[in-house]
Amino acid sequence: MQAPIRQPSPELNMPLPDMNVQAAGEQRPALDTELKLSATDLNFFYGTFQALHSISMKIYSGRVTAFIGPSGCGKSTFLRTLNRMNETVRHSRVEGTILLDGEDIHQLEVSEVRRRVGMVFQKSNPFPKSIFENVAYGLRINGSPNRATLREAVEHSLRRAALWDEVKDKLHQSAYGLSGGQQQRLCIARALAVNPEVLLLDEPCSALDPIATAKIEDLIFQLKSSCTIAIVTHNMQQAARVADYTGFFLLGRLIEFDRTAVIFKTPARKETEDYVTGRFG
């Protein structure tokens, strides 16, 4: 689906999902009006340090939204506020509202937020348990389903994460026996097992080789029909390949947010253009 060859200039060879839709005769896909997550005036503080400044963003249902920007720009921090993971950091404080299907996530039970908004981390973090138990974990802690349901759900999740064929014969072996790319897909399967509505991916490919990266990107394409995806990436080509929307962050501010094609081809802001053309960062 995507070109595995890295192009020196991202402008030349990009899949542009929205343009394809336009080519099919539609002006704007109706889906994009359906909001999944929205942040309004979001500020975030680590102690006295303000990491996010007044960020407002809309994340559309069934779309892939990428966050790009140089290290320390706040893109991961922003991602982690979307499922309230940042609350585990001591002395942190959040201001502003985040709505999930119109409900304020800070009013919801935190475990419910995290079940509905799943997360996959930069470094794969399988539990020191069997492959099966890793995927079953989320289901077990959210009540204990019977064995048949559990087996079915584990298989379904592993299939969705395109890992089933590789692990079906060793479900009860340790997850640490898998390769780095497989471990990361296992973590995706683990997140998918609780049927999240949104999947947050925090630089999921930064520790993977190009082949494993391509597999994860394929997966993102397949998953977006059933799940809204937000992905933080350091790799601009990756954002160009997988994302429908892209937000560019700089120094804790959201500089520009638009359709991916716009961000990479005709950005409105000078900083965005400098970054996507590789002039800094």
Add this chain to the structure above:
Amino acid sequence: MTSRLLLRRKAVNAVMLTLTGLCTLFATGTLVFILGYLFIHGGKSLTWNFFTKLPTPVGESGGGMANAILGSAKLLAVAMVVGVPIGFLGGVYLAEFGGTTFSFIVRYTTDLLNGVPSIVIGIFAYTVIVLPQKHFSTMAGGLALGVMMIPIAVRSTEEFLRAVPVSLREGAVALGASKAKAILTVVIPAAKNGIMTGIMLNLARVAGETAPLLFTSFSNRYWSPGWEQPTAALPVMIFTYAIAPYEDWHQQAWSAGFVLLTLVLAVNVIARMILSKAKHVAR
């Protein structure tokens, strides 16, 4: 570079290398020496009787230390019941829930407790249990050993829990687990082997303690039924037999020393095997 300087460097190198090598040899050699000495002296008079018979009266040959072996086992059982839960749960609290100031105080206190001479711990158990009850008992000895286990159990549990990567906790919490659930279902299982190793090493350490038992479990020439009577224990028997003026008692003391050291070494080796397996799994 002049050849004289080079020569000087070579000479210094040779001297220092020899010196450090000798020190290493001395450090490991001590253990080998003790082992060999115990094996020669203790091993040769070790018979099956040692494990099955009671001590014989002075002047009669034969006999064994079955009561002391059982006594040691019972003392360690009580010590585990006292020391492991307190140490383990204290360690969990310290690693997962303790605030900075409070943790610092607790850590400092446990380190101090660890530094308290074992005979003082014995006096503590004597005051708390033996004096009110007006008799020595297995219970009192076990409690003294248990108290000795606590500081190390707390600290080793804490260390192994802290060694569990943050990413695992985040992984669990991101799936909707509460902090307590994440600790119970992911963090503790991940640290399980390490924690078990810590407890085993701890147990092996207190198994050889003599001083805290001298006025808590005291000693006994006979079987000690239940938990409320004085009991024999291997380290105390070694002490008693070694300072006695009889040659065959000395032989028995050697045997007891050999058995005790073998048990402690076995526990150590097993514990380290578990730990190396744990490290292999953790990364």
